[in-house]
Amino acid sequence: MVRLLPLLIILLSLSNPVFGQTDDTRLFFSEALAAHLPKYDQNAKAAYYKRDYKKANRLFDSLIEHGLKGSYMDNFKFNNLNKKESLLYGFKKPMYLITYASWCVTSEGEIPAINQLATKYSDKIDFVILFWDDHKTTKKMAKLYNEHLKVLYVNEMNNQDSYVISKLKHSLGLPTTFLIDGNKKILDIRRGVTHPYGKSFEESFDMNYSSIFDGIANHLLESNNYNAERETVALN
Incomplete structure (x- = not known):
């Protein structure tokens, strides 16, 4: 048994980062x-x-x-609508992550556009909406999104997640969109679509749809053989 000990240590060092150095x-x-x-x-x-x-x-x-x-992207910790911990690395697909707060005023066509795109591509992409709000407010806001999007939240008032708050909220402002591949590499970071008042719903929808689709087609879908102008867009 004593002779087997050095071999056991070597095997553990190769299989477990606790016993060996990692080259990250x-x-x-x-x-x-x-x-x-x-x-x-x-x-x-x-x-x-x-x-x-x-x-x-x-x-x-x-x-x-x-x-x-x-x-x-760091392995940030959030909460889901069941008040359970949800880690960013728990998502395995490429991710379209939008950071929001309930006081952010979205353009009229934004939420319908993201809902439609999530319905079409949720088998390939994790669509995640992160709210900087309490559970009650987030649960109410989640009703705006369909079942193909994952809604998470961080309650800043709890003062328990200062690290993720300082990095994801206070650093770049709101709303901010992160396009992340399956290995958690950041491929792009974008701000939301803004447009003047007076745009019709159809115009607002088209602008948001094209902008969001451009991001996922060029960064998150495996094939780049997509064209926003050829995409079938069905207004709700």
Whole structure:
């Protein structure tokens, strides 16, 4: 038995990271934020102070393109509608993650568009809506979405999830969309569609549908042989 002990230790070190060193060279989202967010915040605040919104948008795009894309999402912890813990790494498909709060005013066609796309592609993509609200409010908001979307929440008032709150909510603002592959690599980060008042429901729906579909077709679907103009869009 004594002679077998060294061999047992070697086998354990190969199969269990507790016994052996892991070579994880991935850059995580939280690390990328720490490296790039302070400079972005400083420059963006100056741009907004001068009301230079074009520059502010360019700064955001640059932060995403050169600082955050390609990093790997941390295994953040959320709550589901049953008040149970839900880990981000529990989702195995490519993910379309939208971070919201109940006070965010969505454009008229946004929710119908995401509902329709989730119905069509939920077998290939995990569509997740994350609310920064309490359970009662989130449960009410969840009624707006169909069964093909997973609705989660983090209640900031509980002050128990300061890490995920600071990284996903306070860093980039709301609403923000993350396009994440099956290995949790961030492929793109986008802000929601905005348009002037006065657009018809059909116009708003088409703008949102095209924007959301562009993201999932170019980043999350295995084949890129999709064209938003050829997509069948049935208005509810």
